[in-house]
Amino acid sequence: MFTGIVEAVGKIAALDSGRDSVRITVSAARIAEDVAIGDSVAINGVCLTVVEIMAPQVSFEAVYETLRRTTLGQRRVGETVNLERALKADGRFGGHIVQGHVDGTGRIASIRPAGDSWFVYVEASPELLRYVVTKGSVCVDGISLTVMDADDKAFSLSIIPHTWENTTLKDWRAGDSVNIETDIIGKYVEKLMGGQWGAPGGGRGVTLDLLARSGYIETQPEPEASKRW
Structure with missing residues (x-):
């Protein structure tokens, strides 16, 4: 998980295309000094895994689906990118909940x-x-x-x-x-309310009736006039 607080701006040093992926090598001394193979780093908001470290450069693998859904496939050697390492458990939560999963x-x-x-x-x-x-x-x-x-x-x-x-x-x-x-909070709320974000069969989520039956809200008695009809 990330918080959207950029730690460093790196520069793309190399882009090596494979059959269905691209290896992205970024020059960023500050990041290279404190990451390990397998760590997660957000590059322009995209969560990628460290696959090689040759300080001050760090390499990542981006698969076709990632390139298709984000702007990483448009980046060129020499361009700058925002970098953020995954949040430590004892770190400061300076931004908001960021997954590195670009929508x-x-x-x-x-x-x-x-x-x-x-x-x-x-x-x-x-x-x-x-x-x-x-x-x-x-x-x-x-x-x-x-x-x-x-x-x-x-x-x-x-x-x-x-x-x-x-x-x-x-x-x-x-x-x-x-x-x-x-x-992400908005997506979860929508799904719980029976909305469209990945929610099959909408309408079966959290409703006022469910909240009332569960004791979270009080129901108001029907007006006397309505009871006669």
């Missing part, structure tokens, strides 16, 4: 300065935006960010100088594709 990609619609900060507008599909709420959390390219506003076409972000300078945000341009992972 889909969005597109940077615009970026504009606003005083010492920047406003970033991200377009995404309705399937993703249903889980993005104003003042909620969203992970974009591995960065835990707070949603400034959201509608059925896009969401906006207000970026502080520290985040701008210490992530790949400063390299973003309008039209760029980004990885998006929505808040």
Whole structure:
């Protein structure tokens, strides 16, 4: 598990294509000093496993499905990526719950300065935006960010100088594709309520009737007028 607090910005040193996968080698001394083979590292929000360490470089294997569902397949040698090691049990929970399981990609619609900060507008599909709420959390390219506003076409972000300078945000341009992972809590709530997120036979989840029968809420007696009909 991750929290979306980027630890380092690395540079892609090599991309070696196999039959159904790509080995991604990243130069990042800070990360290479404290990882082991088999560890999980989020690269632009995508959870990958360390397969080789040759400090200051670390290599990962990305399979076809990962390349297809994320922007990793679009990356080139020399480009920068956000890096975060998996959260330790005694670590600080600085962002929000991030699994490194990208839900889909969005597109940077615009970026504009606003005083010492920047406003970033991200377009995404309705399937993703249903889980993005104003003042909620969203992970974009591995960065835990707070949603400034959201509608059925896009969401906006207000970026502080520290985040701008210490992530790949400063390299973003309008039209760029980004990885998006929505808040896992919303997906679980929807499924429990009988919604569509992986819930077969919707409508059988948590209902007001179930909560009342379980003693979590009190039912109100029917009005006398309704009892006569």
